[in-house]
Amino acid sequence: MAKFDVLIRGGTVVDGTSVPRFVADIGIKDGVVAQIGGKMDVIDADQVLDADGLIVAPGFVDLHTHYDAQIQWDPYCTISGWHGVTSVVLGNCGFGFAPVRVEERDRAMLTMSRTEAIPFDSMKEGMIWDWITFPEFLDTLDRIPKGVNCLSYMPLxxxxxxxxGLEAAKSRRANDDEIAEMKRLLNEAMDAGACGWSTQRLGENSVQADYDGTPMVTDIMSDSECLALAEVLAERDEGFIQITQFTGDLDKDLEFQSELAAAAxxxxxxxxxxxxxxxxxLHRNRMKWLEECNAxxxxxxxxxxxxxxxxxxxxxxxxxxDSSPAWNYATTGTRDERKAKMADPEVRERIIAEIDEAIKKLGQTQALGGPIEELLIQDLAHQDELExxxxxxxxxxxxxxxxxxVHAMLDLALETDLQAEFLTPMREQNDEWTAEMITSPYCIPGVSDxxxxxxxxxxxxxxxxxxxWLVRDTGQLTLEEAHYRLxxxxxxAxxxxxxxxxVEGAPADVVVYDLDALNITPEWTGEIVYDFPGGEWxxxxRPDGYRWIxxxxxxxxxxxxxxxSTPGKLLRHGRG
Known part of the structure; x- marks a missing residue:
């Protein structure tokens, strides 16, 4: 029997600990890093990977994903898995598929088709749906083939x-008995391996609304409900919380998150x-807030x-x-209903009025996308008269x-049966400020969604x-710093x-790549592929430059x- 299953030979090791890079062989046995450096021979390994001139580093950890559905038909969680991500966290923003009763499955998928823009037909065809409770959902994740490791929040x-019940949760606060039951179920989920809980709190005019245009349940949940669930983590002394909170009062939002951290x-x-x-x-003030909280x-x-x-x-x-009520109204409903609303002069005037009001208050038109007049027209369904x-x-x-x-945008959309493609202008980038932000001890790159x-x-x-960008092309970060952050x-955290x-004894999640050859194709907006269930696109x-993952x-x-190969694991309690 060979001493090693895999021998990665002669690579430049950047081990994620921030120590300076070094050249060494790495021997892997039974899924674990068995040896780094020292005498190793190719005859000692079943598989030899020649990493001469390449970087050998730990696989990337993506904390903010929504692969809860996709992992059931795509074990590699692409596109993340293509780009060196070897571990993902599911159930972010308070959204997910457990616990869900059988009769509420379609409604849960409709919600995700709107708030996270995941195609309904793909979920309908591609999801297994052999669970009801959260522990059963984890059992499904444990059982299905996976090309990445995963763990999951309990989404609120x-x-x-x-x-x-959906309507009650959107119309009133939970009573004491309901809070007690939520805490019981959260404990049950964490006993089964959940890593904590997640929520989105964006207020009445949420930028990520429900299928029917109303706020998500969590958007209007109270501080007291959040704090009660934080007590579960404090009592257990385990787990963590992911929170997206922008209700329009930044000082109050940050103050509450500080209170939540103290409670949990x-x-x-x-x-x-x-x-x-x-x-x-803007980013410097947030960095200062993080420093004060941690102090x-x-x-x-x-x-x-x-x-x-x-x-x-x-x-x-x-x-x-969706943070604009008029836009929210115009873009919800069936396809025919949406087209009728977009053609309605009164709806258009409401949209224009809300844009004007937002510019007066905030100096911008929408939460994302930039000013409408600056949107580029990328495609108009190949209609000659519009070319x-x-x-x-x-x-x-x-x-x-x-x-x-607004009339121009909506008319082009209607003239192409909603197929007109708009491109947001490329946001000006500042590599120095981005590096300044990311080198805070408390900032983690990511938010891939x-x-x-x-x-x-x-x-x-x-x-x-x-x-x-930040290592090779601008030199703002060292490789050591970058891999520590990634x-x-x-x-x-x-x-x-x-x-x-x-390091020796760690699971062998590894990326081996050529830094000079790294590239992303096509750049900026990507390409369309029809590879989702239900014929969806x-x-x-895709990347270039990764030799092995x-x-x-x-x-x-x-x-x-x-x-x-599908060697990924469900990491219950963060362990695998």
Whole structure:
């Protein structure tokens, strides 16, 4: 019997601990790093990977994903799995599929088709649905083939819906008996291996609304309900909380998250922090807040958006204008209902009025996407009579046609049966400020939203972009710092007990890559592929430069191609 299953030979090891890189062989046995350095011979291994001139580093840990459905038909959780991610956390933002009663499954999928823009037909055809309770959901995750490791939060939206009923959860606070039942079920979930709980609190005008346009259950949950559930983590002294909270009062939102961390006595993942290229005070103030919280013993980490990307979207699928009630109204309902609303002059005037009001108050039109007049027209369903407008901005079309940009956008959408593609302008990037943000002791790169917004978001490529942009092309970060941020720090913050570093005795989650060859194709917005169940399409970006990706000691990708191996594990309590 060979001493090693796999020998990675002669690579430059960046082990995720921040120690300087070094050249060494790595021997892997039974899914674990058995030896680093020392005398090893090719005859001692069943498989030898020649890593001369390549970087050998721990696999990346993606804390913010929505692969709860997709992992059931895509064991590699792509696009994240293509880009070196070897461990993912499911159930973010308070959204998920357990506990869910049999008769409420379609409603749960409709919710996710809107709030996270996951195609309903894909979920309907691709999900197994052999569970009801959260522990049963974990059992399913444990059983299905996986090309990545995973662990899951208990998402609060299905928990509250299970206990209170959907309409009650959206119309009143939980009573004492209901809170007690939620705490019991949360304990049950954590006994089974949940890593904590997650929630989204965006207020009445949520940017990620429910299928019917109403706020999500968690958007209107009270502080007291959150604090009661935080007590469960404090009593157990385990787990962590992921929270997305922007209710319109930033000071109050941050104050509450500080209170939540104090009550839970466990880590909080605050979503999110990003650089505003025109105002560095925004990310600097948030960094200062994180430092103050941690100085008080409140362990709060900021999940930081670092990806350089744009959105390409159609009004058939776009849901990120939902913070505007008029836009929310116009983009909910059946296809015919939405088209009728978009054509309604009164609806259009309401949209315009709300945009004008937002500009007066906030200096911007929508939460995401930028000013409508700056949107680029990427495609108009190949209609010859409209082809002259492709490549123009919505504002330019409005000027030609002699009316408001909202009319131009909606008319183009209707003239193409909602197939007009709009491209958000590329956000100005500042590598110095991004590096400044990400080198905070309390900032973690990521927020991929992997598995969600599949028709207009490809942020699962963030690890590759991070290494290309901030390490190779600008030199803002060292490789050692980058790999600590991409693997070790998120693993430690999220409670992965044994992942995130390449040290002897650790599970062998490994990326082997050529830094000079790293690339993302197609750049910026990706390409359309029809590879989802139900004949649905999504946007993807593939990487170049990864020679091998290993999960628990088995090669899952070689030169970008899947090996078919599925060695991923469910990490109950962060262990695997």
């Amino acid at each position: 939206a299905p928990l509250m819906t299970w206990v209170m 006595k466990r880590p909080i993942l605050h979503n999110l922090i990003a650089v505003n290229p025109k105002n560095p005070d 008080r013993g409140e362990r709060i980490f900021g999940q930081a958006a670092t990806i350089r990307a744009a959105f390409t979207f159609t009004l058939e699928d776009w849901n990120l204008y 002259e407008f492709v490549g123009m901005t919505v504002g330019q079309v409005a000027e030609i046609r002699g009316y408001h940009p 992997g598995g969600a917004h599949t028709k207009f978001l490809t942020a699962g490529s963030y690890p590759t972009d991070f290494l290309m 693997s070790n720090l998120p693993a430690r 999220a409670g992965f007990r044994d992942r995130g570093t390449l 999504r946007r993807v970006q 290993l999960v628990n000691g088995e090669v899952t990708f070689q030169d970008g191609e899947s090996t078919g």
